[in-house]
Amino acid sequence: MSGARTSPSRAAGESAPRKQSRSLAALGYTKPQTYEELRAVLSSGTVHFPKRLRQVAIFLWQHPSDVALGTIAQVADQAGVQPSTLVRFAQIFGYAGFSDFQGLFKDHMKGSWPEGRSHEPAAEPNANLHFLNGMVGASQASLSRIGNGFDIDSFEKMVELLASAELIYVIGSKRAFPVTTYLSLTLSQQGVRNVLVDNAGSTAIDQVGCITPRDAVLAVSFSPYNSITPDLVAVAHERKARIVTITDSTFSPLVKLSDTWLEVVESDFAGFRSLAASLAVGMALAHGVVARRTG
Secondary structure, rough: OOOOOOOOOOOOOOOEEEEEHHHHHOOOOHHHHOHHHOOOOHOOOOOOHHHHHHHHHHHHHHHHHHHHHHOHHHHHHHHHHOOHHHHHHHHOOOOOOHHHHHHHHHHHOOOOOHHHHHOOOOOOOOOHHHHEEEHHHHHHHHHHHHHHHHHHHHHHHHHHHOOOOEEEEEEOOOHHHHHHEEEEEHHHHHOOOOEEEOOOHHHHHHHHOOOOOOEEEEEEEOOOOOOOHHHHHHHHHHHEEEEEEEEOOOOOOOOHHOOOOEEOOOOOEOOOOOHHHHHHHHHHHHHEEEEHOOO
């Protein structure tokens, strides 16, 4: 999923599911009958969820197969909420409870590879090898999603904007920082001028303070979106730089700031997430930028 700049969200309260359902109807939405219709509502930018319900929305967006295959207790545990929160979320969309709502995900997953469970390793007495196999499986699942739904139009636009920039600022922190570090290194090795915004000495705001409209930002950010990255990208947005983003859901605060963005969802194992897909997409972007500049 990808998109251009979106409009500010409208608020909807958490405490009264019936009232929220009527609010969605007032916005022109009917009860979603398919997973695709649900995604369309979630990505519309017109509905704002309170913290816990937003947490549910992000998990449902990123892990449809886990939702389809899990019990309400399992899904709630994975999403980090109470089962009652899942029920409230389902009721917002006109469903009596979570089991009915879950049918959207089950129908979506019929006949497809269950990515959410595909990286569970076989029983292995050696704990270290078991973890290694689990991480390999998570990486394979992450990479498989790229082939299943890659947005080539947004990718090409990202390449175009980055290739035409005078200077590229590469921004990412916490878990995204290894991705941006390698991207910056790769671009430098290929002769593409760039600045890695690394926040050394808490200087990140100063590092982006000289961005101009002739420059571009390549930002990488993953949920729970609690890093400095959105603040830095907001500065670049105010200074009229072109912004392209790799992130993992339409709920990322970077989406509304970006000229275009790519969705890359990484699988996890035992609480550790892969970076395989993000690195693959990042390397493809770097290759595309170099090819566009030298072609």
